[in-house]
Amino acid sequence: MASQVYFWNLRASMKAPYAERIKKLLGRTGFAKHVTSGELAAVKIHFGERGVTGHVQPLMVRPILDELVRAGARPFLTDASTLYVGQRGEAVSHAMQAALHGYDPLLMGAPVIIADGLKGASQVALPVPGGKHFQKAFIAADIAEADLLISINHLKGHELAGFGGALKNIGMGAASKQGKMQQHVTTGPKVDIAACKGCGACVGICAAQALALADAAVSAGNPNPEKPRQTIRLDQSRCVGCGACFLACKHGGLTIDWQTDVQGFMERMMEYAAAVLLSRPKPSLHITFVTSVTPDCDCMGFSDAPICPDIGVLASLDPVAIDQAGIDLVNMAEPLWPSHLPKGLKTGQDKFLALRPSMPPAMGLEYAEALGLGSREYELVAL
Ligand code: SF4
Numbered sequence: 001m002a003s004q005v006y007f008w009n010l011r012a013s014m015k016a017p018y019a020e021r022i023k024k025l026l027g028r029t030g031f032a033k034h035v036t037s038g039e040l041a042a043v044k045i046h047f048g049e050r051g052v053t054g055h056v057q058p059l060m061v062r063p064i065l066d067e068l069v070r071a072g073a074r075p076f077l078t079d080a081s082t083l084y085v086g087q088r089g090e091a092v093s094h095a096m097q098a099a100l101h102g103y104d105p106l107l108m109g110a111p112v113i114i115a116d117g118l119k120g121a122s123q124v125a126l127p128v129p130g131g132k133h134f135q136k137a138f139i140a141a142d143i144a145e146a147d148l149l150i151s152i153n154h155l156k157g158h159e160l161a162g163f164g165g166a167l168k169n170i171g172m173g174a175a176s177k178q179g180k181m182q183q184h185v186t187t188g189p190k191v192d193i194a195a196c197k198g199c200g201a202c203v204g205i206c207a208a209q210a211l212a213l214a215d216a217a218v219s220a221g222n223p224n225p226e227k228p229r230q231t232i233r234l235d236q237s238r239c240v241g242c243g244a245c246f247l248a249c250k251h252g253g254l255t256i257d258w259q260t261d262v263q264g265f266m267e268r269m270m271e272y273a274a275a276v277l278l279s280r281p282k283p284s285l286h287i288t289f290v291t292s293v294t295p296d297c298d299c300m301g302f303s304d305a306p307i308c309p310d311i312g313v314l315a316s317l318d319p320v321a322i323d324q325a326g327i328d329l330v331n332m333a334e335p336l337w338p339s340h341l342p343k344g345l346k347t348g349q350d351k352f353l354a355l356r357p358s359m360p361p362a363m364g365l366e367y368a369e370a371l372g373l374g375s376r377e378y379e380l381v382a383l
């Protein structure tokens with residue numbers, strides 16, 4: 001059955017400025033009727049890594065929080081720690097990064113609470129209904145324990161998932177560090193000993209101590225066992241698939257084997273989304289900003305030129321439908337250059353697929369649908 005996705009195309013007027021449009025958009029979803037007075041509402045958002053400018057801006061979020069308060073909820077803004085070293089790897093830096101991007105409790109009328117505790121270990125194990133990879137998922141405790149969940153998403157491309165929207169904001173974004181590791185674990189590096197120069201630059205980068213230099217004479221693939229040299233060796237059992245080493249290697253010694261595990265990664269992420277969303281007694285609300293549609297994630301530390309014009313804001317109780325609708329709207333929009341899009345791409349062609357041909361957006365959505373997270377069939381209801 002088709003799910004309803006409500007859409008505002010960004011047109012506004014003196015009589016109906018942004019806040020009025022958002023109020024109307026949220027009103028159409030009927031979410032307010034699920035709110036009981038005093039309930040704690042986790043508003044899951046990506047505050048943007050330092051250097052990013054395309055993330056959802058606080059000014060856009062405040063009216064959403066106001067609507068939640070009007071409905072009787074007590075909202076808090078939240079996200080969980082990242083696996084990689086950056087501004088959001090633990091709660092103190094993460095909360096400061098949120099503040100730096102304008103997510104100040106006094107301005108927002110809601111506090112920022114990093115959901116998985118000081119060092120990313122505060123978690124709850126939730127069952128994964130129908131999961132083939134996991135029986136339990138490790139979810140940031142404050143998101144799991146909140147009475148209500150509202151997901152504010154920025155639609156954009158993504159280096160590992162092809163695109164990031166509602167399902168990724170929950171599946172990866174609500175996972176604790178351990179949960180994120182579980183999803184990434186088999187996307188560890190592919191080691192090319194012949195390409196490795198033995199420089200050792202990657203060894204210190206690996207916090208999991210999965211990389212070490214070894215005498216190539218005892219390493220498989222040594223081109224000349226008579227002349228031993230130092231090359232990298234990966235201890236797969238220690239690797240958490242965080243990807244930090246890929247950037248460290250300038251010689252092609254460590255690469256990602258996208259072809260073999262993209263499908264598995266997508267499925268694991270969707271199972272995490274299922275653990276979060278299907279365990280909740282009440283529906284969750286998903287709000288997607290199809291604006292500043294950058295080729296890469298807001299984790300990257302920069303915002304590249306958008307791949308299409310700003311399109312609008314979507315709201316739905318169905319995370320699969322809202323992701324499908326967002327992708328369709330992006331594909332129907334005219335491509336923009338200069339951007340990272342391949343030259344010559346036509347309106348109507350799949351922009352996220354063109355950016356990352358090994359990661360078709362449908363891959364994750366089909367599995368999400370099979371898990372019962374929602375429907376790829378939708379009715380787009382314009383305000
Ligand atoms: S992906 Fe690389 S840096 Fe991360 S744990 Fe594995 S070997 Fe270490």
Ligand code: SF4
Nearest residue numbers: 196197200202249253
């Ligand atoms: S894999 Fe790359 S970074 Fe690591 S030792 Fe070899 S050449 Fe250096």
